[in-house]
């Protein structure tokens with residue numbers, strides 16, 4: 001049995017309930033084979049893949065917080081410090097009722113490769129809680145965030161582990177978390193990214209994941225005439241989706257859908273970004289509020305964005321939101337390219353279907369890396385006590401995304417599978433981390 005198959009079996013046997021983690025490991029192991037086989041003896045001797053698939057450390061803790069009526073509630077808090085071979089642990093905090101250890105191990109594992117692909121010195125980590133910020137007052141969210149940080153602060157630091165936002169963790173949550181860290185430690189340091197501009201945040205960080213996704217998609221579509229004049233179908237209506245839609249417009253495409261966990265919008269005139277921001281970022285309302293203010297837009301309950309004919313599909317909501325049936329529908333309706341804004345939104349079967357049908361497909365660990373890359377730029381600015389201009393950061397983001405595309409493309413060719421960007425991203429991300437792990441000795 002090959003080393004990569006052994007590792008997949010090991011992970012599946014050891015953590016049978018962590019289905020998302022197993023899925024993420026499977027996708028990586030199935031494509032790493034050509035790189036592993038070149039140095040298999042060395043990697044086996046060093047137990048490199050066992051180490052790469054086992055977090056350095058998992059921190060789990062109780063978070064008790066008070067609601068507005070003075071009642072106490074308890075949630076689970078986690079931080080998975082997966083791998084710091086190439087830099088401090090870096091990755092977001094997810095606040096969503098579905099969060100469990102398996103979710104965070106999948107996200108932390110993906111983060112190792114993604115962070116490596118940015119070319120910046122950041123390791124992989126992820127954290128969060130099963131707390132649901134939806135429907136909570138600002139005070140309740142503050143109480144949760146402060147109590148979450150009361151445990152987390154002892155495990156993080158600007159040169160140790162630097163968390164950021166993710167689903168359910170936006171600017172408001174990062175503000176409360178940062179305030180509590182500062183109070184507990186007395187340190188004013190870049191321990192979190194995604195901070196507000198008045199206290200150490202970076203311009204472009206809010207837009208970075210969505211913008212970066214479109215910069216990479218534009219590169220990927222060069223041979224198909226770029227994004228200009230193309231129709232894009234987007235899922236999600238959160239941070240990634242909103243700024244993907246904004247940049248799609250700027251690059252000449254027309255984004256016609258968005259979605260949230262209850263339904264989706266088809267807007268034949270193209271999504272009105274200003275209205276979407278107002279509904280989601282300011283009023284924190286459902287998409288029905290968007291439809292009510294756009295006469296031609298149609299709101300549908302449930303799932304369904306992938307039934308809309310398009311040239312490009314951009315899944316930007318959550319994991320496994322695009323399955324084989326969706327992939328068949330997209331291909332049948334003329335879709336030519338898919339780039340993931342969310343983490344692992346496409347199932348393995350759907351990914352394979354796209355690849356077998358000649359659809360350009362870019363995995364999230366490459367196409368959504370602009371967010372964490374700009375977080376790393378925020379860390380640089382915090383270290384040198386300076387703030388760069390919007391244009392400066394945006395230019396760096398664009399060049400990072402172009403480099404990622406060039407890197408995954410060249411790697412897919414080097415290993416004999418040109419255009420297989422899943423393989424290109426996994427191998428290119430892996431090789432840098434593996435070299436650093438080998439150089440630093442067994443530990």
Ligand code: NDP
Pocket residue numbers: 165166167168169209236237238239240241259260261262316317318319341342343368369371372
């Ligand atoms: P947000 O919380 O801002 O938005 C998430 C969006 O997805 C919302 O519209 C939400 O709908 C929808 N959604 C969330 N969970 C589900 C679900 N289980 N079923 C259906 N819809 C769902 O998160 P982000 O935009 O920040 O993150 C989106 C994805 O992008 C995630 O996979 C995240 O890990 C990934 N990502 C984010 C980065 C960032 O910088 N923010 C960086 C790289 C990746 P509703 O509001 O109804 O819950």
